[in-house]
Amino acid sequence: MDRNVVIGFILIGLVLMIWLWMNAPPPPQSTSKLDSLAVNQQVNRIDTSGSIIGERKTTLPTHDTLGRYFLHLKEGKKKTLIIETDRYRAKVSTMGGAIHSWELTQYKTWDNHPVSLINKSDGGEFNLLFCSSDGKLISTKDLFFESNYTDGQLIKLSESDSFAIDFYLNIDKHSRIVKTLIFRGDLYSYDVTLKFEGMANIISNFAYQVTWETGLRYMEHNSVDESNYAKAFALVGGELPEIDATSFNEVVKDSNISGRVMWVATRNKYFALAIIPKGKDSQRAYLEGIRTHLPDEGVKENYSIAIEMPFTGRSLESDRFTVFMGPLDFDIVKRYNVGLEKIMSLGAAWIIRPISEYVIIPLFKFLRLFIPNYGVVLIIFSFIVKIVLHPLSKTSMKSMQKMQALQPMINEIKEKYKEDPQKMNKQVMRLYKEYGVNPAGGCLPLLLQLPILYALWAVFSSAIQLRQASFIWWIHDLSIPDAVARLPFKIPIFNINEISGLALLMGITMLIQQKMSVKDPRQKMMVWLMPILMTLMFTGFPSGLNLYYFVFNLLSIGQQAWINKQHKNEPLRKVEQKKSGSGFISRIAKDLPLKK
Secondary structure, eight states: OOHHHHHHHHHHHHHHHHHHHHHSOOOOOOOOHHHHHHHTEEOOOBOTTSSBOSOEESSOOSSOOSHHHHGGGSSOOOOEEEEEOSSEEEEEETBTTEEEEEEEEEEEOTTSOEEEOSOGGGOOBSEEEEEBTTSOEEEGGGSBOBOSSOTTEEEEOOTTOEEEEEEEEEOSSSOEEEEEEEEETTOSEEEEEEEEESOTTTBOTTEEEEEEOSOOOOOSSOHHHHHHHOEEEEEETTBOOEEOOOSBTOOEEEEEEESOEEEEEEEOSSEEEEEEEESSOOOEEEEEEEEEEETTTEEEEEEEEEEEEEOOOOSEEEEEEEEEEEEOOHHHHHTTOSSGGGGSOOOOTTTHHHHIIIIIHHHHHHHHTTOOOHHHHHHHHHHHHHHHHHHHHHHHHHHHHHHHHHHHHHHHHHHHTTTOHHHHHHHHHHHHHHHTOOTTTTTHHHHHHHHHHHHHHHHHTSOGGGTTOOOSTTOOOTTSOOEEEEEEEEETTTTEEEEEHHHHHHHHHHHHHHHHHOOOGGGHHHHHHHHHHHHHHHTTSOHHHHHHHHHHHHHHHHHHHHHHHHTTTOOOOOOOOOOTTOSHHHHHHHHSOOOO
């Protein structure tokens, strides 16, 4: 490598350090009364024109906020119904006619509790919000529905079973809202049918909203890492607007998403929630989020989502929705056939994502059919990728080997023409041409590999299949760092105080690679600098990802040793230069008769 390459590596290291510094979580700050108020507020309040106007406090004021139509529904009997399937355990209640609990039976939290996606203390979810004709803002979350089940009743569903339950919000003898929840044993979702009977003179502004105000609960030990993946989305007219709350105690919202809304959704690292309207076109979506501090330098991001639906004022109207609450597994979300897989972190859509979606994920699933341990799957995966990339890697290594062989001659030229840089560069390029060496030959194959390597990082860094999957020895969870030691202090910029065993092994293999490929004494610092920087950077990565790169580096070392052995005593040879006029056109011209 010449001086420009060395400068390039230094710049890469600086960029990595600046990037890590910019993305390091700031220290916790004291929360003022105004901040606490912002944390406890909710979104999706509509005024008499049917648009969002700000926040609504969870606690209702003491004065009348329900008006003459709904005041009598503020009190009632709270009954709970339990639905159990092989996938989830749900609790629904007559309060709001809503889902109050949704536990995924096949997944556990970091401390071995059932994964519960709903914040139980905040009440039920999937509620209606609208303005009444007497000017009141009505949320069905605080109203009591009626239903014909007994309190605590348990319904168990097999894979092929389904179950429907009706909730009635009886306004008067002629007007009511019927909310039907339909559960199936083979899906991570339930369907909702809404019927508005005689509500034409009660719901104003020709619109209502379906809302989910409390987002998703966190499940992982590292809340900062989980927050890095948390966002809210809406799919509208083929576009995917999203919001990401990155500043503490600052509400981020997007209430100008108008058009045909296919769905709204929010996610954390491994799980997602989505509201999907069926049949009638929705007309607007609302997204809002806030980022707050947690104890021990933790972070929490909470997102609220809503869809606005048209209400035409007929005597009988109905709408249908599907509410998904489940794991971010590509096959599961793809099954809904509405583009819900777009919220998965699979890399840039134009080049990286197709590699992730059509190559890496299918191959990963195929290997899993025969190999029960995901750690072994990652090792086999490393072998396959190395074989696929072998031609590019071989070209790169051979080119670098030639560059090393030419280095003494290049040094002589630099010493000879050190007073004339222009002539020095000209002589170096002549040397490259004589020996058929492309100075970019070692870098170009590496650049061609980058889309594949980045796609692997995108898939493995958030693959739910690796969540809580153990491997061997100290590696108990391939989705989190494999800490083998804890430091009494945090390393500046990188903000880490743990040492990852696999990241350390990966750094050692990178150092061996550098020593095998870099022979210039002036680049001795780079031989050590890059492995150290990459080790520190990868310490916070999932152990499954570090396992893959460690094995990949081991294979690269073996490949480099094999190539070095093959070409160890191979002398440098000048390539035969093509003479001018010896090409195809010249040979044709030579055979043409000349005019006299």
